[in-house]
Amino acid sequence: MKKLLAGLIGLGLIFSISANAVPKNQKEIERQIVKIAKKYGCLTCHDIDKPKNSIPYRVIAKEYQGKPDAVKKLVTSIKYASFAKWQKIGPAKYGIKPRAIYMPRQRSIPVEEAEKIVKLILSLDTSKVKVKK
């Protein structure tokens, strides 16, 4: 019982540390996203707000915020490639028309960094993202 309790407290600690890892300030969130994205070449295809070759991070955030397993799903897309998911989601409802439909698996980004950028992306303020009905 003691062990179990210690384990639970430990888990709680880990959870609170990782939850605290995402800053509250939006400018700081954006700065950290760009820093990681630059380091691993994501900026070739993504921007926070501009539709480059693909979906802007803020739109990805709007689509996945509050969905179960969002972090796991997005990390899997980054690490193991993503094909035509957004064809199904229908980016037109966000007023965008992406040029590419396939993201190759991103080999250079370690899983922990992928998790970090996904959590940051999901913390973007999406209150101004317009969705067409």
Ligand code: HEC
């Ligand atoms: C060669 C262009 C390209 C690069 C480089 C790229 N992406 Fe993508 N990304 C795409 C495309 C295209 C999609 C949409 C794929 C789809 O519709 O399934 C996408 C989708 C995503 C999604 C949403 C996945 C989903 O399941 O909805 C995330 C998150 C993402 N990219 C993050 C990243 C990160 C982080 C990096 C850098 C490590 C990166 N991308 C590098 C083209 C790229």
